[in-house]
Amino acid sequence: MDLQQMRYVVAVAETLNFTRAAERCDVVQSSLSHRIAGLERELGVQLFARSSRRVELTSAGVAFLVGARECLAAADRAVADAAAATGVVRGRLAVGVIVTTAAVDVPDLLRRYRDQHPHVNVRLRAGGSDELVAAIRTGELDIAFLGLPEGEEPPGVESLVLDHDAHVLVVAAGHPLAGASRVALREIVAETFVDFTEGTPARAQSDRAFAAAGLARDVAYEAGFAELIPRLVARGLGVAMLPSAFIRPLAAADPEIALVPLVDGPRRIESLAWSRFNPSPATRAMLDVLGVSATPRPGAGPAAD
Structure with missing residues (x-):
């Protein structure tokens, strides 16, 4: 088993289509299908139920997908940490934004971030404050701009009030x-x-x-x-x-x-939120651009589910 096989499985799971998954992974479909079939033989389980018209994850596939994503995230983090040790910030930064964000000019912020860290792949996601906070806690997002009722703090994450x-x-x-x-x-x-x-x-x-x-x-x-x-x-x-x-x-x-x-x-208050547990180099770099310290509050640790 290798990381590339895991990437292929994740791509098929997200697209539910072998052709689109192959295009996403920049590989011919036959090669992707062959690698996934080889992985299934190695595991002794079928990850996908296939027909001429449909592709679905099996129960074993659903279980495997969780670990595969964790492995890929850990591998990406290892690469980013190694690069950061040499002074270069690489990797992915997933940013959540509510549509009504006004305290920060997000496009200008992203331009300044790109100018300083051109090797980081930035992904944007719009949504409600509650779902963005939940995504930070699960690791789907690294940082988010929120809008909350005055006096309310987002649970399980580090946060900073930006404006009232x-x-x-x-x-x-x-x-x-x-x-x-x-x-x-x-x-x-x-x-x-x-x-x-x-x-x-x-x-x-x-x-x-x-x-x-x-x-x-x-x-x-x-x-x-x-x-x-x-x-x-x-x-x-x-x-x-x-x-x-x-x-x-x-x-x-x-x-x-x-x-x-x-x-x-x-x-309402507009807040900045990020993971209180071991922020990635790309996240720390964004906090630096914003002029925010990534040091967690005393006693802060990984959020409980």
Whole structure:
């Protein structure tokens, strides 16, 4: 068994197609199929169930895939550590970003990082703060930019607050409240709301504000991504509350929506999060570009599952 065979297995498992897996691995399909078949003979189990139209992992394949990914990650880390010992940062850096990130200009940050460390392969992943934190804990991500309700810390990871922000009310340009100097939650509780999906940190910021005020509202439209919310508001389907740093640049270019300051609206923090256990050289290099120390807090160790 060797690492290349493991890479082939992972590629087939992720594409569920031998042809696409071979293209990803830059090898002819017959060679990839032959190596996987040889591995199956060595292991004495079938990793994939194959037909002319389908490829699926067997139960043995599912079990093998976990260890294969761990082995490949360890091998990549060994190469990166060896390079780092000579002063060269190599390897992979997986970065998670919420769409509403405003505290850091992520494209500019990545440009500065590339200029300093051109041998690092950077992968970006967008998602909700909760799923990004979970991905850091499992090793799928190295670092992430989050948005959380004020006073909340992401569990099981190192984190640093980057900025504080207040939400503003977003209404259609023709809404009666458009142009108001400011409003309180009790003045808008009867409105129909557009918001993020229930159960996400982005939604929790607004839910907690209304709960703290002793108010209950109607959320008629739930959106899985932030860009859709102002578009729904512009069509008169409801009002919304969004972080000011995110929505102000969009509103400045969109005459169909208007922003109104909130007296007692939600507040959020933007945070940087990374693994508290043995950050990779590429992660440490990104923290250096950000001017952040990678030294964990006293008592910090690997997060428990």
